[in-house]
Amino acid sequence: MEDHTAGHNKEKRYECDVCGKAWQQPYLLKIHRRVHTGERPYVCSICDKSFMRTQELKKHRRLHSGEKPYGCSTCGKRFARLSGLWVHRPVHSSERPYTCSDCGKGFKLSTDLKVHRRLHTGERPYTCSDCGKGFTRSTSLLEHRHTHTGERPYTCSQCGEGYIRAKSLRAHQRTHTGERPFICAKCGKSYTRSTSLREHQCTHTGECPYTCAQCGKGFTRSTRLLSHQRVHTGDRPVPSTVCGGGLAMASHVLSHQRVHTSGQPYDCPYCGEAFDSSRELRQHRRAHAGEQMLPLQQTFQEHAGAAGAPADTHQRVTL
Missing domain, CATH: 3.30.160.60 (Classic Zinc Finger)
Structure with missing residues (x-):
């Protein structure tokens, strides 16, 4: 000694x-x-x-x-x-020693608490040099930058589908394997994504902490609430690289691009998903904000026309 x-x-x-x-x-x-x-x-x-x-x-x-x-x-x-x-290792422990002084939420890691507190302070220290959008995590900024470059570095080895995020690829691969690792402890229902499980658990607990002030719809994550609010405001900050129209979320770009190649003429102006019939589009639109969705006075065709796209690129979708 x-x-x-x-x-x-x-x-x-x-x-x-x-x-x-x-x-x-x-x-x-x-x-x-x-x-x-x-x-x-x-x-x-x-x-x-x-x-x-x-x-x-x-x-x-x-x-x-x-x-x-x-x-x-x-x-x-x-x-x-x-x-x-x-x-x-702390994932397996029920102990959450790091507590938010604003809302009382507990965390297993001090770094998770640090990131969480930015929801209360509004701090977004990581800013995109292309569009000025801010993020609470550096990893979120790195993933976001792919929306500007068009790069999809995570590719499925079975079907070739590309993704911006590694976790999106992992979730996609479960469609091939059938794996559903996220299981509800109350009813046994299983999911391919942890976020889907958290949203499902709201049906048991009733706890959806992020609520839309306009329609009352609840969400488990603040980012999902932010995206949902664009249904009411009509904000579509992500431009289509094909027709120049606007989309509410960058994650909707791929599904929107299929509108131009799939021959499905009825596309959702909020997420870009396309449908064969107006009836299917109407049913889909209810999923965004229930029956309380604001009426669409401007069509997506008019969006595309203003950007110089061909007049027959989209059918009229004000339904």
């Missing part, structure tokens, strides 16, 4: 001549100096990304190999990094 303590008390004799930070071993100083010089001697042979330390390169290579050496002893889920496993 004394020898171990002596190791901690050993004089740090190797000092950085740039910042003054000191180490006990010369190799640690050598590694540190790369912070100042920018040297990254360890290069990935697959993608050419470079690193300061061999350990960083070793961890990076797992992205290419798919190796995940760290497994959760509770559920078996595996991770490429030990830090990923440590972040995952």
